[in-house]
Amino acid sequence: MSEKSARRLRKRVRLGSLALAMFAVGQVAPAQQQERLPDYNLYGVPGLIDMPTSDAAPDATLSSTFGAFGKQLRTTLTFQITPRLSGSFRYSALDDFSGAGAVGGRYYDRSFDLRYQLLTETDTRPSLTIGFQDVIGTGLYSSEYIVATKEIARGLRLTGGIGWGRLGSYGSFGDTGTRPNVTLGRGGIPTYDRWFRGPVAGFGGLSYAVNDRLSLKAEYSSDAYDIEAGRSGMTRDSQWNYGLDYRFRNGTQLSLYHMYGNEIGAQLTLFTNPTTSGIPGGREGAPLPVAPRAPGAAADLGWTTDTARVQQAGASLSQLAANEGIVVEGLDLQANRAVVRMRNERYGAPAQAVGRLARAMTRALPASVEQFEIIPVVRGMPMSSIILRRSDLERLEHDDSLEMLARTQMIDAFGRVPPAAPGQYPRFTWSFLPYVQVSVFDPDNPVRADAGLRARAEYRITPNFVLSGSVTKKLNGNLGDxxxxxxxxxxxxxxxxxxxxxxxxxxxxxxxxxxxxxxxxxxxxxxxxxxxxxxxxxxxxxxxxxxxxxxxxxxxxxxxxxxxxxxxxxxxxxxxxxxxxxxxxxxxxxxxxxxxxxxxxxxxxxxxxxxxxxxxxxxxxxxxxxxxxxxxxxxxxxxxxxxxxxxxxxxxxxxxxxxxxxxxxxxxxxxxxxxxxxxxxxxxxxxxxxxxxxxxxxxxxxxxxxxxxxxxxxxxxxxxxxxxx
Structure with missing residues (x-):
């Protein structure tokens, strides 16, 4: 392997590291598909090969793509912001690229896209999408397009559109004014002075789903790749591109392409969707069931004069809550009302912590206590007073949780929280774990990282006073280079x-x-x-x-x-x-x-x-x-x-x-x-x-x-x- 080839390989590996970091997003949870995912093109948006389609991903789909052909590598993160609106961030590298901005023969580019689906597909009409490519960036990939897609036979989808900028640079049939073609050195500026200006050209193509895994594609591209031809010597023998997509069970898309008559391309696309990835947790133990009161038990107030029974109720509640990962910091127990000072150390969903503590209260507190008041405390600050009726808990345990929410009162907890019980503070916690710090998009090296060990400690002197710190020891890395x-x-x-x-x-x-x-x-x-x-x-x-x-x-x-x-x-x-x-x-x-x-x-x-x-x-x-x-x-x-x-x-x-x-x-x-x-x-x-x-x-x-x-x-x-x- 020549030194030049080896250097190019090392650069691709570094950019690949960034892609892998972005892919981690896609690997958090499988894309549990309720709707079919569209195919994604080399720009990381729904499309054929290099051209877009008007398809939209299911709402909230988050995709990360890593694609390459010829001397170009593109890494894109795309989010379906609403059912019709999506946004993309792209980081690209172009090899053997001469002129301003290139570092060691390689040019790095950042760009943002926006797409909006104007019409959804029906039995009688195609879907229609308007897109803005490189809407905030250097303008290297700047283009706008209007594209329509329709299924014309089972598994066969037809796409046609018109484009400006890059997508209007080959085979134009009209012109809508002067379009600046200067690449912006600083980037980051909206390129509104270019939108829908300049030559207009048509593009289109077909895709055929052989089955639910394999799709075949062909497209006609309206991109002349003028900039790449001038600065990296790119040549094209054809405007036709061909490809296939293979979809794995978890939704991952692997694509192979033959492009512009003389180039080979490939892409990997990963997906996840927060709406279908599930609620964190699910393998935790089942909660305690509500303990219903015996008829007439609520009238018994004899316990209020029995100090031992009061202390026993508090101790029982603390133990049951601790078993659920909840700390009862304080308790004010009255004849018909109990106020609990709660510290949630386990549950990311506050409602889950409140629900589990409320059920523990039905089992630990005397039957006469009808009103439960739970006050979550964070850093010694009472957040809110969550007021529940015990009879509602008994009646609605197996019903919709929304009915319980409708009967739950939340008010400001200022002046209502009981003090922390003796022994709760001071409290010391610590951790000792590995760490990785990453810096991306340095034009000299797109991915830098340090790895090492981190020690953290926190000393809660009182509920409201916290002394904390963190110390790191680097083992290896190049952030400082x-x-x-x-x-x-x-x-x-x-x-x-x-x-x-x-x-x-x-x-x-x-x-x-x-x-x-x-x-x-x-x-x-x-x-x-x-x-x-x-x-x-x-x-x-x-x-x-x-x-x-x-x-x-x-x-x-x-x-x-x-x-x-x-x-x-x-x-x-x-x-x-x-x-x-x-x-x-x-x-x-x-x-x-x-x-x-x-x-x-x-x-x-x-x-x-x-x-x-x-x-x-x-x-x-x-x-x-x-x-x-x-x-x-x-x-x-x-x-x-x-x-x-x-x-x-x-x-x-x-x-x-x-x-x-x-x-x-x-x-x-x-x-x-x-x-x-x-x-x-x-x-x-x-x-x-x-x-x-x-x-x-x-x-x-x-x-x-x-x-x-x-x-x-x-x-x-x-x-x-x-x-x-």
């Missing part, structure tokens, strides 16, 4: 991450003291001091306003920060970075500015319903820039979340550098989906196009909203189907 210098004149608040990774071994990730409180009704507070994250120390204060039954919340956070030493131990350093910038904006050398000590945000949160949740943060970021971050997530009752965010500040795209503004995709996978056991742990995956200084926010632990919301009615109702589990 990057020598790429930011082209921005902003203070270095994130672009020094490679130096922190290189010198921080061992490293204190964070070491902090936090206080959590309930200053008033509907209010929650947090104050944190110490080494807050790997790059910054200081103090952070937060206040959250949220009503128990409301979908809306408001928060405010202010931070005072000091930059930590690069070795991530106990020292701090100057907030002014003075090294010269040799590739600064417009090529003018300069010096870094002083990092502001104070930053913070005002935040608004809203649950739109139907699983969609939004957040907007407005304020000052670490580099001193002012702006807002918009987040939109689709959340599922089983704990999955898939969403995106974008940050826009007063930093221009030129000052920000490559990527133009901060943006990314967020995926939350509940650990219970992997183990089948109930768990409050989760894996958060952030796919960020680039790490830059603009729009950077302090990464402080234990922000309030996510802790508070899950025990309030709008969120608790989503998991109420687990109440009787």
């Amino acid at each position: 990057s020598t790429r210098v930011s082209a921005s004149n902003l203070p270095r608040v994130r672009t020094d991450h490679a130096r922190y990774a290189a010198e921080g071994d061992p490293a204190i990730e964070y070491l902090q003291l936090a206080h959590f409180g309930r200053p008033a009704k509907d209010l929650y507070s947090r104050v944190t001091v110490g080494y807050l994250e790997p790059m910054f120390a200081g103090a952070s204060a937060e206040l959250l306003w949220k009503r128990v039954n409301s979908r809306f919340a408001l928060g405010a956070e202010i931070n005072y920060v000091v930059r930590r030493d690069f070795d991530q131990l106990f020292g701090t350093q100057s907030m002014t970075t003075i090294e010269p910038v040799t590739n600064s904006v417009n090529g003018v050398p300069g010096t870094r500015e002083t990092i502001p000590s104070v930053n913070g945000h005002i935040s608004a949160y809203y649950d739109f319903g139907n699983g969609f949740h939004g957040q907007m943060d407005v304020g000052r970021y670490l580099a001193g820039d002012y702006g807002a971050t918009l987040r939109l997530d689709r959340e599922f009752a089983n704990g999955w979340r898939i969403g995106a965010y974008a940050t826009f500040t007063d930093v221009s795209s030129e000052e920000f550098g490559e990527g133009s503004f901060d943006k990314g995709i967020r995926i939350t996978i509940p650990i219970g989906a992997l183990t089948g056991q109930p768990s409050r742990n989760r894996n958060d995956l952030v796919i960020q196009s680039l790490t830059r200084d603009g729009g950077a926010r302090l990464n402080v632990n234990d922000r309030l909203y996510e802790q508070v919301r899950e025990y309030h009615r709008p969120d608790a109702a989503k998991s109420w189907g687990r109440f009787w589990r």
Whole structure:
């Protein structure tokens, strides 16, 4: 093998590592198909081979594809946001690519797509979809299209469409104006000035499902591959492409192609769907049954004067709850009412913890106690007071859980929670586990990673005071190998991450003291001091306003920060970075500015319903820039979340550098989906196009909203189907 071939192979292996990381999403759970999955093309969207179709995947389908042909590799993550709307993020590599932006003969490209199905297929009409390819990116793959697909005979599907941009570059039959054809060096800018402009060409093809596993395809492509012809010497002998798709039992698609008369291609597509992957847990033990009271037993109040019986009831409840993985921190037992201070350490679905504790209460508490009041406590903060009637539990145990929800009252727990019982605090917990930290999309090396060991500890001094920390020891990795210098004149608040990774071994990730409180009704507070994250120390204060039954919340956070030493131990350093910038904006050398000590945000949160949740943060970021971050997530009752965010500040795209503004995709996978056991742990995956200084926010632990919301009615109702589990 020649050195050039070996180098190309090594580069493909590195890009393959990124693909495998994305495939992990598809491997979390099999795609339990309730609807047929469409075939996916080399752009990672429903399509034939290189051309799109108008098919849409089942709602909430998450796919990851890794495809290659000739000198091109494409890795795509696609999510069916709604039944008709889908979005895609693509990372591509082109070999032997000359000109600006290429590194060692290879060019890396990031792009985003949007598709919307205007019409669904019926017996008499085709489905119709409008698509925007590379709608936010460099414009390398920029195109728009309108495409229709119809089954014309059993298993035989016909597709035809018209395209602009790349899909209008071969065999055009018309023109709709001037279309810019310059590749945008920074990327990240919506290419609206190109939409539906320029030459228009037609494309189409056929697919035939031999059976439920095998499909054969043929297509006519309207892509001339002009850019690749000019910069990598690509040649085409034909505009016809042919392929086959094979579908495995779990939905995985393996595809083989013969393309443009002289190229061979292949692709692997993996799928999962949060709506069909099941609720985390399911292999846990069955809950205790409700213990009905004997007729007339509720009138017996003799136990109220018997101290031994009162203590026995409390001890019995604590033991039964502990068997379920629930901690009874305190109990206020009255003649007809019991208030329980609950700490849930096991169940990701709050309703499941409440349901199991309520059944334990029917077995442990005297028969005269009719009203059960369960108050979940997190970091010493009472979240809400969940009020149940014992008679409803007895009557509805085998009925629909929604009827139980309708009869359940939730109110603010401020001033209602009993104190923690003696012996609950202080409390010490620790863990010692391996870790992997990954950085992606560095143009010099698309995948970098460190692996090592992490020790974490938490000492809960009182219910509200928590001392915690984390220490890492790297065993191997290359996160610190990057020598790429930011082209921005902003203070270095994130672009020094490679130096922190290189010198921080061992490293204190964070070491902090936090206080959590309930200053008033509907209010929650947090104050944190110490080494807050790997790059910054200081103090952070937060206040959250949220009503128990409301979908809306408001928060405010202010931070005072000091930059930590690069070795991530106990020292701090100057907030002014003075090294010269040799590739600064417009090529003018300069010096870094002083990092502001104070930053913070005002935040608004809203649950739109139907699983969609939004957040907007407005304020000052670490580099001193002012702006807002918009987040939109689709959340599922089983704990999955898939969403995106974008940050826009007063930093221009030129000052920000490559990527133009901060943006990314967020995926939350509940650990219970992997183990089948109930768990409050989760894996958060952030796919960020680039790490830059603009729009950077302090990464402080234990922000309030996510802790508070899950025990309030709008969120608790989503998991109420687990109440009787």
